Amino acid sequence: MNVLKPHLQTTIWTLLRAGNSQREIERRTGISRHTIRDYAKRFAAQADPPQESNCPGVATGSEAGSPSQTAPPRPPALPQGATSAASLCEPHRTFVEAQLRLGRNAVAIYQELVDEHGFAGRYNSVKRFVARLRVHAPEQFDRLSFAPGEEMQVDYGEGAPTLVPGTNRYRKPRLFVATLRYSRRSYRRVVWVSSQQVWAELHEQAWRYFGGSCRYVVLDNLKEGVIKPDLYEPELNAVYAATLAHYEVVADPARVRDPNRKGTVENAIGHTQGTALKGKRFQTLEAQNEYLEHWETKWAAPRIHGAERRQVQAMFEEERAHLQPLPPLPMQYFRDEQRTVCDDGCIQVAHSSYAARPAAIGTKVLVRIFERRLEIRDLKTQALLRTHTKAERPGTVVLPNDERVFNPSRQTRQILAQAQAIGADAERLCQLLFSIEGRVGQRKLWGIVHLAERHPRQLVNAACAQALDDGVYSYRHVKLVTEQRVALALKRLEQMAPNADACDGLPTQSHALIRSPHEYGELFAKSAAANQGDLLA
Structure with missing residues (x-):
């Protein structure tokens, strides 16, 4: 500690007793705050003020016996790191905290305080006050509670490197994870490629793995599920929408750039990649899927969840009874194609002709092709116009005689x-x-x-x-x-x-x-x- 002259020590003590902050004393005297802090500790440990002073009007040791000039009692010692004076922003603490929760910076808060609250301090005062609040106010998240069988969250990640069939090259497949929000029980599978039908099939496999479907599913805005993201009316692809309707599930796409809405499955993907698949390689996709199933059954399901302080498998057994029953028949997948009605009133699919009335000649229709049948629908309203059994031989004409032109x-x-x-x-x-x-x-x-x-x-x-x-x-x-x-x-x-x-x-x-x-x-x-x-x- 720097040794100051007696009159400077007395000045520091006098200013501290008057309630000035260490920063204000530094501004007035030019003495470093570190030195002022050390002397403040020293004065707090002493019973008397400094003995000698060249400053007029300040009592010294020889004058201490005079009742009129006896120094007043020293203020109590301050905790380390605290200031002796309250900030000018303290009366506006509630407003400043609310603005910080909105993500506003110190400049905007200072301007708002001056314009609307008559703040007379300086910007540096607001900046220091905001810095203290930010240190003690971590980011807040709303933790949502869900009923058993209410929600499932799904997403894609990257699996472990796997040997590509027919080559000597390893590549990371896509890792699909579906997690029940209540119990945190997960279904994990890896696939080489994804499509609208593959995405829907993985959902179906997850529900049959759990033994039932949930009320709604939260997903990201990937093209396999959402064709056009929108906050109010997101557009789902036809295959995925039909699959959800078949299992009586409602889709709830997360908002764009808002992954916290599906934080459960995000954590499940990170847990899988960092614990189960970290540093591993597999020769086939089947081997990786078998290992993921083994790891989920033996290690992930019996674990105690950190937030709930309960076993995941026990919560899943409780949730299983609340899942929706599965339909007796699996989903019949299809693909949609557009066709033009020819002048004979038919459309051509796979070198065969099918009657398209009441669609007008020359108009475009939507053809939904299943494995054993096809549906002709209106292109705009999706209304069903005709249904035909698929012809077994190319060149077949499925057209009643009364509809021939x-x-x-x-x-x-x-x-x-x-x-x-x-x-x-x-x-x-x-x-x-x-x-x-x-x-x-x-x-x-x-x-x-x-x-x-x-x-x-x-x-x-x-x-x-x-x-x-x-x-x-x-x-x-x-x-x-x-x-x-x-x-x-x-x-x-x-x-x-x-x-x-x-x-x-x-x-x-x-x-x-x-x-x-x-x-x-x-x-x-x-x-x-x-x-x-x-x-x-």
Whole structure:
């Protein structure tokens, strides 16, 4: 400690007794606060004030006997780190604490105090007061309580490195975790890739693992679950929404950039990665899933939860009875596609045609394709229009006779004009097919017309005449007969080819274009005589 002169010590003691803060004394005297603090401790330990003073008006030791100039009693010692004077912000403590909870800084609070509360202090006073409050006021979170079977939280994380099938490379798969909020019991699985159907299937597996479904599920705004995030009306993808409806569960997507809403599953993912999977490698996904199930059953479920001070498995047994019962049938997954209604009133799916009425010709409809059936829905309202059983063979037409369209369109006239160019029999067969099947038969008409692009028209027209004679009005029959006639014509050409090849192989001695050998001899003789004359010259 620096040793001050007696008059400076007396000055410090006098200012401390008057209630000035150490910072104020430093500003007035220029003495360091550390030195002032040390002398304050020293004065508190002494019974008397400093003995000598050159400052006028301050009692010294020789004058201590005079009753009029006896010094007043020394103020009690202050705790270490405390100031002797209250802050000017103390009357506004409630307002400052409320502003800090809103995340406002010291500058904004100071400006608010001056404008609305008539604060007369300086900004540094507010800054010091705010710094003390922030040290003793940690961040606060509202801890929510949930009933058994009420909520489940889900999210994706990263699993342990796993060998990619068919390679020597390791990659981290996606780790799916579903945690019941009441009991903290979790379901953990790793998958290589995720999709809308995979995301929904993992939910279904989790509910069947728990033995029932919860009332609602809290998820992140990932694309597998939420197509368009929104605070009031988030848009879920169709497969996920249908899965939740099948199990009578309501989705509650967390707000964007608000992971604390699903803090339970966030902690579960961190617990899994930091304890179960840390430093491990697996050869297959199945091996990692088996290890996760073993770890959950043996270690995670029997543990005592830190906040609840209860065993997780015991809380899960209590919660199991409150889960919703599972439906008898599992979810039937589907995919949605858009199709345009053709001029025959049908849509095409996997090379088969299905009636789409009452959808108008030329409009787009939503086709929901299941494993064994398909649904035709309105594109805007999602209203169900038709339901069909999926055709087992490509090319099948699922269309009642009373819904067939027989009035010719511009495309029909174009096909008949091309059939007329092939031949009379081809045109007659195409007109007969259209009168029997209507516009849905135009595909067969196109097939017959396109045969003329690969085979001679005479053979196609002859095949159509044979089809009319046989009474088989089918594109397949015309195609088969055409190919047979083409094969027979090629066979006949092959039989005629050897004689032509033999004649072409022998050299011909006489022809109109071949001159006589005497003419070639005379030409050579004249050319030789001319060359000899040039050499002599």
